[in-house]
Amino acid sequence: MLKRLLAGLVPAILYISPAMAHPHVWVDSASEILFDKSGQITGIRHHWRFDEGFSAFAIQGLDTDNDGRYSKAELDPLAEVNVTSLSEFEFFTFMTIGDYQAGFSKPEDYWLDLEEGFLTLHFTLPLARPFTPDGAVVLEVYDPEYFVAFELPSVEAVRMVGAPDTCSLTVRLARELDDTAEAALAEIGPDQRQLPEELKALTEGLDNSATLKCG
Numbered sequence: 001m002l003k004r005l006l007a008g009l010v011p012a013i014l015y016i017s018p019a020m021a022h023p024h025v026w027v028d029s030a031s032e033i034l035f036d037k038s039g040q041i042t043g044i045r046h047h048w049r050f051d052e053g054f055s056a057f058a059i060q061g062l063d064t065d066n067d068g069r070y071s072k073a074e075l076d077p078l079a080e081v082n083v084t085s086l087s088e089f090e091f092f093t094f095m096t097i098g099d100y101q102a103g104f105s106k107p108e109d110y111w112l113d114l115e116e117g118f119l120t121l122h123f124t125l126p127l128a129r130p131f132t133p134d135g136a137v138v139l140e141v142y143d144p145e146y147f148v149a150f151e152l153p154s155v156e157a158v159r160m161v162g163a164p165d166t167c168s169l170t171v172r173l174a175r176e177l178d179d180t181a182e183a184a185l186a187e188i189g190p191d192q193r194q195l196p197e198e199l200k201a202l203t204e205g206l207d208n209s210a211t212l213k214c215g
Helices: 002-006 052-058 072-092 179-185 197-203
Strands: 025-035 041-050 093-097 108-115 118-131 137-141 148-151 158-161 167-172 208-214
Touching: 025 137, 025 208, 041 052, 041 093, 041 137, 052 118, 072 093, 072 108, 072 118, 093 118, 158 167, 158 208
Parallel strands: 025 148, 025 158
Antiparallel strands: 025 041, 041 118, 093 137, 108 118, 137 208, 167 208
């Protein structure tokens, strides 16, 4: 039942969420902005930890040898479906510099691990065209429909790797929903992927962002 209801989202990572209101899945997100030796941004490395309820549902039936543990080999098929399905949603990743929005190639170096009941998806998202950050670069990781709630545990959850010494990073955490907004979103069932137009204003400011500047 839930599989059919949520199949319109990401067909193997989000269809089994037991939640019954927006958002349906919670993700603690950490990201690394990757640079090459010439100072160009080449991609994003993500680490997404899913909530405990979703994780418990997601691993059902994956312990194929029944040893009570979940090996990388047992989790690899799910990881592959995860990352190959994300393109439909622009990988929930948006990087802009001025009016230019960066595009991404197929995810690389992806895998899942399970620790203390939480599934974490790791993957690298290469830029289709690496670029030199000549202006303010803004990275946002969020679901515009708020079906999936991405949260940064702290401002340290976004960092630069291999960046020139002249680069700096400012991270802004998303605001919290008030009780009125939570009650309104709770009325949306799991079969509805998109937010009604009249509720979209409630989720403004819920995106986490990082602004990178290189002098």
